[in-house]
Amino acid sequence: MVRLVFHDAGSYSAAAGDGGVNASIRFELDRPDNFGLKRGWNVIEATDKKLKGTAAEGAVSKADLIALAGAYAVRITGGPAIQVAVGRQDAAAADPDGRMPELDFSAEQQLANFAAKGLSAQEFVVLSGSHTLGSKGYGDPVTFDNTYYKTLLQQPWVDKSNEMAQHTGIPTDHVLPDDPTCRPLIQRYAADQAAFFADFAAAYDKMASLGARWA
Numbered sequence: 472m473v474r475l476v477f478h479d480a481g482s483y484s485a486a487a488g489d490g491g492v493n494a495s496i497r498f499e500l501d502r503p504d505n506f507g508l509k510r511g512w513n514v515i516e517a518t519d520k521k522l523k524g525t526a527a528e529g530a531v532s533k534a535d536l537i538a539l540a541g542a543y544a545v546r547i548t549g550g551p552a553i554q555v556a557v558g559r560q561d562a563a564a565a566d567p568d569g570r571m572p573e574l575d576f577s578a579e580q581q582l583a584n585f586a587a588k589g590l591s592a593q594e595f596v597v598l599s600g601s602h603t604l605g606s607k608g609y610g611d612p613v614t615f616d617n618t619y620y621k622t623l624l625q626q627p628w629v630d631k632s633n634e635m636a637q638h639t640g641i642p643t644d645h646v647l648p649d650d651p652t653c654r655p656l657i658q659r660y661a662a663d664q665a666a667f668f669a670d671f672a673a674a675y676d677k678m679a680s681l682g683a684r685w686a
């Protein structure tokens with residue numbers, strides 16, 4: 472669910488002023504970037520149907536449900552509580568393609584990609600801590616904690632004799648601990664989980680509102 476928020480938000484362009492959290496992801500599930508997100512989208516659709524006939528019908532949009540579901544996933548896996556405002560309008564069509572980061576991006580390219588969405592280096596590094604969830608080798612797949620940063624500093628994938636360790640993380644993670652902008656932030660969040668949680672909550676709120684048009 473957290474990945475779903477990022478992929479709905481990630482189409483935002485600060486320069487063009489379009490894209491963002493508007494549930495357009497439902498028209499974009501066939502894009503290679505969005506592989507695997509159908510399952511998360513189905514949960515949103517099922518929840519949306521359950522709102523029919525309740526006080527939330529018409530007040531909570533599909534885009535709101537995406538933002539709420541991501542925050543809920545963070546919370547139930549042990550992460551921070553995040554306040555999520557509602558009232559985002561849903562888009563009626565897909566957002567522009569080609570705005571998500573690529574897996575072979577350098578750290579500079581990743582930072583530039585996030586900067587184009589109006590997100591700082593600090594916000595990029597703290598949001599990437601979401602990779603602690605899922606099965607990329609950053610500790611327990613359903614525990615939201617700062618294992619991502621601790622693992623990045625250990626760089627287990629450099630050990631060529633350990634087949635398992637080499638499968639930890641994804642290429643875009645691997646380049647971050649050597650980057651002079653990202654490294655101090657990684658060190659900070661590896662040493663201080665409370666700081667990670669507080670900064671994550673703030674950055675999540677910003678990401679989940681990128682490009683939102685409020686009713």
Ligand code: HEM
Pocket residue numbers: 472473474477507572573574581598599601602604605606641643
């Ligand atoms: C340069 C930036 C990023 C890239 C290239 C990237 C790419 C990926 C890839 C390839 C996966 C693995 C998908 C799979 O095989 O299961 C993944 C997982 C995930 N990503 Fe990212 N990601 C980035 C940033 C973010 C951000 C900013 C967030 C959220 C705020 C996020 C949330 C997640 C989550 C929660 C998963 C685990 C999904 C699951 O296992 O169900 N990612 N990401």
